[in-house]
Amino acid sequence: MLEIGAARSDAERTLEAAIVQVEAWKPCCLSYQPVSGGISNTNFLVRVDGDPVGYFVKIPGRGTEMFIDRSAARAASKQAEAMDVGPRTFDFLDHLDIEISEFLDDRRASTHRDFLDPAFRATVVSMYRRLHEAPPLPLTKTVFDMIEEHYEQVKQLGGYWPEDHAWLYRQYKQARAALEASGLDLVPCFNDPMPGNFLVGDDKSIKLIDFEYASNNERLYDLAIWSSEHFFSEDVEQEIIEEYFGRYDKRWHARFIVHKALADIKWSAWALVQNRMSTLDFDFYKYGIWKHMRARSIIYDPRWPSFLKAL
Template sequence: MERSLGEATTAAERDLEAAISRVSPWQGHRLRYRSVSGGINNANWRVWVDDDPATFFVKIPGKGTEMFVDRAVAMHASRQAADLGIGPRVYDFLAADGIEISDFVETRRSCTHADFRNLTLSRTAIDCYRTLHGGAMLSQTKTVFDRIDETHEQVRMLGGWQPPDFLKLDHQYRRARAALEASGLDLVPCFNDPMAGNFMTDDAGTIMMIDYEFASNNDRCYDLGVWFAEMFFDEPTERALIAHYFGRADPAIVARVTVHQALADLTWAAWSMVQLKMSVLDFDFFKYGVWRYRRARAVLDDPRWDGWLKAV
């Protein structure tokens, strides 16, 4: 429901009104807003200023997100993506408060998993990844290993749920980490959060990437692996996209991306159990986390797992 400034009836609306009231260029203007669905970390809003057809996207950080999101790094990555032409314009209005304001992308729609069944569109997304990875290093390096260790510690600290076979999963994580560190990490600026809705397309089939709050310097094969896992690509599609990115799909690269897929699922599974304890958003984090653990096992229990670890 669209509301005008001063009409808030919920805590989330009051938080939004308190924020946009502090935006200096908007003071004295008529402000309207509407909730934007889809986020599982934050409260997202669309804001109108007077009768200007151009509108703004406002992200209010969710409770507990400071445990795993550095808002200054997210802002840095968002600005860099905008400069590279793969993200929307970002404003400094409330950056000091960790509140991100950007252009609301009027001419695009959020992608779905079905969209990425189109190999041409998926190749376009790969081109965006290559552009992002070619940019200047970000102000934070946080590898998948850092993320896993951080979230496992948070789960323990909060008394969160862990699966009965956690020690087995953790053992395989340690093996994968040792193999990847022995081969050397290929650190580049990474997106790290490739939900389908974080890609926006238009009628021309171009792609824009939004929501950089998990961005960091990380291994480029993690960025590809977590996206492949998120999109449920089959192995031939994965090889085709690896070849599009690298110019080849040799066994070592395929193995490296595949191992990172399993690590991505372990990351987001543990993250879900942290969110289950901290978030007030209406989302079934337990179901999501259990499902991610199950999918990680599908890779870790694959008879090719030992071979992949040797190949990386």
């Protein structure tokens, strides 16, 4: 753990300058250490002398204000806390757009291996159902809004486009038209199911962290991006749909698969923005190209036209 005054990087200096402003912590000795994980921000564990609670402090990454509404993220975190789905949150540094929540020492970040267990997946499905039944969030931001936002940002930043960008954009517009014609089912969505955002207890219970991308969005998008992030087979997707809705329907599965392609287009465009803006040590270019490739693999599937017709 580092003491105040021992900062070695810009992120650590930013952290120190912020946490000394917390009124409740001013009489205390503070120490901190970096926490690995995440590809948007720089994260720290802060210890307050005499306080048994560990604090998770998130320093926003450069440029993240372009696509993250911090006030909306706070509201989503508060709602998750009230539902006992997320950790306790603290408003100590909200005015600096720095997020602070309880550091859950008794839990570990999940891995892809956890999601091989059908019982574990069923627990996650149940949690998603609870999230989706909650009151609407203050921010409505569909996957269409996200894609358009990132496309405009890449243009403004002079970012890289893949050679078949125009073709990919046409496929997205066609899928969007089909989905909007069928009507959108907007509910509170998590939108960011990276394994590290699921914290697992010894009893296999789960808490979610990181609600920066949460918004009212299409219900099946939330399930589809979870499947995409964890490389589920179509057989597993069928189980997820049946577990979530109580029965399986091929039309829901078609919608699910279309949303998987849109999720990859969204995150590939996001990566192209990050490639121009972020100072984190992460290969956003490679990440974006991989996401583009996976979106193509779904759209190239001979069944793609039938998926769109089924919507």
